[in-house]
Amino acid sequence: MLAKETIGDLDAEQVLRRLFDAALDAALPDEKFDAILPARPKGRTIVLGAGKASARMARAFEDAWGEPLEGLIVTRYGHAVETRHVKVVEAAHPVPDEAGLKATREIVEMARGAGPNDLVVVLISGGASSLLTMPANGISLADKQNITRQLLRSGAPIGAMNAVRKAFSAVKGGKLALAAAPAKVVTYIISDVPGDDPATVGSGPSIVTGADLDDVQAILRRFRIDIPEHAAQSLVANSAPEAETDRNTVHMIATPRMSLDAARREAEAMGIAAVILGDAIEGEAREVAVAMAGIVRSIIQYNTPFAPPCVLLSGGETTVTLRPEAVGRGGRNTEFLLALYLALKPYSQVAAIACDTDGIDGTEENAGAWFDFSSDFSGPSDPAAYLDRNDAYTFFRAAKRLVVTGPTYTNVNDFRAILVR
Missing domain, CATH: 3.40.1480.10 (MOFRL domain)
Structure with missing residues (x-):
């Protein structure tokens, strides 16, 4: 010393x-899973996720879990690492692109294919809000890109940005977990948000939360985010589901x-x-x-x-x-x-x-x-x-x-x- x-x-x-x-x-995920692994399921183990750390998280989970294992995660361009069983796709951040949209659709389909005896492991880290992109009905990818660019220039804090992203998404706000029902869902998170709220990290794709339409509209007004009329109509229709799944466990493996x-x-x-x-x-x-x-x-x-x-x-x-x-x-x-x-x-x-x-x-x-x-x-x-x-x-x-x-x-x-x- x-x-x-x-x-x-x-x-x-x-x-x-x-x-x-x-x-x-x-903050690295290596060796973080050993003490918090879930019980092995009778069925399949499916790993899904998104974020800048998600590829490294997937490899660390593979090392701790062994086999059998399958799944797909999406990470930022240049952030992939070699994995044995989980497919890694790269996409754009902070403004989403077609690669992220395609990967997200595939992730949602894999979640929907899970059965009651399966285990769905969700790996989320910062960047997932952009990388895991699947616009709600009535919203195009171009709409999402335009809204994202405005948010990035506005000075809005991350909580406000993710509230807006969640409101226009068909996968955030717990919709991924609901797609996986009735499978058991275990979520592992590396937090990049002040306060470490699991529902805010990556806009909480596996954390079921209700949407507050008034709050989102207030954020849009406060930071002068201009959205087209069809997006405003979609916002009203796309309130997050209120039903909660009782088969979801959350672990925070790294925090600020x-x-x-x-x-x-x-x-x-x-x-x-x-x-x-x-x-x-x-x-x-x-x-x-x-x-x-x-x-x-x-x-x-x-x-x-x-x-x-x-x-x-x-x-x-x-x-x-x-x-x-x-x-x-x-x-x-x-x-x-x-x-x-x-x-x-x-x-x-x-x-x-x-x-x-x-x-x-x-x-x-x-x-x-x-x-x-x-x-x-x-x-x-x-x-x-x-x-x-x-x-x-x-x-x-x-x-x-x-x-x-x-x-x-x-x-x-x-x-x-x-x-x-």
Whole structure:
């Protein structure tokens, strides 16, 4: 264990990456199923699912279960892994495409084919809302794509986005579980939503929930989501079924809190006091950054509410409302980090990292970025201009501070660590 008095000699990038890597390792599905396997059925075992982590989840379940086994999952392009029995299909995220629609139809048909002696295992992780796409009657794929694009630009929080997605879907909101009835359904979830509500992760395809039409219509009005008249009529007709199946068990195998706890332990192993500010932080990314910068300034100036050296850890899912002049390169984590950089620029003892645990922040190839105020930091001269046009990716790329991991095969949402030395 590293003595605290040597903390000033630590390499900031190494510390921050070790914290992020610990968080990622804790979120992987490997060896998570062994202690929570269901009883073997008299009939078939059918594995169905969707999400950025679903292929890795399927392989981990195969390793724990053995044979016989069959099934199909859909994951994001580039996120497939080799499996032995479960078919893996790749599709688009965050805007759904024909490949996702075709795979979802096949998944629903497999669920409908399950009998009372069969076991249906549902694997859900972040990204399932886009990947598991089957529009309700009266809604086209083009309608779903248009609504999704508007939601992504609106700054709506994930709960609101998934409520809308659920209302226009023929598979979300528990409809997959109802399709599998009377088979027993066991759902395993890697949570990417603040609060870890199973009905919200991936819009809850195996969690039967009723739709609140008034709430959904209020969300559409609040975030100015324009839908055609035929979609509005379909929304009214497509209220989620209220009947619940009593043959469904849910297990949460990875959550943001689990990853933050792992990062905290890693920090303490390096001799750094660690504080978890929260695992469900939401809000506009740049506003969250300003609030956290205030905590950092208090630590530096007054040794309160914590004394340095320390690291502030947090998770959740911030949002970015794109401005009219937006370039739109980057995601919520790089936007947060650039706003934090601007707020803390005078303080040389600060370093920070902000990444999406799925390995992709926004639409670029990076998981996020990091910064410190060392002598070799040479970012562009006008960082505020980059923030104004939602172009944090370009700023951190020029500064050579991007974090690039490739697909991580998990997703517990945002990871942020602010190191104060």
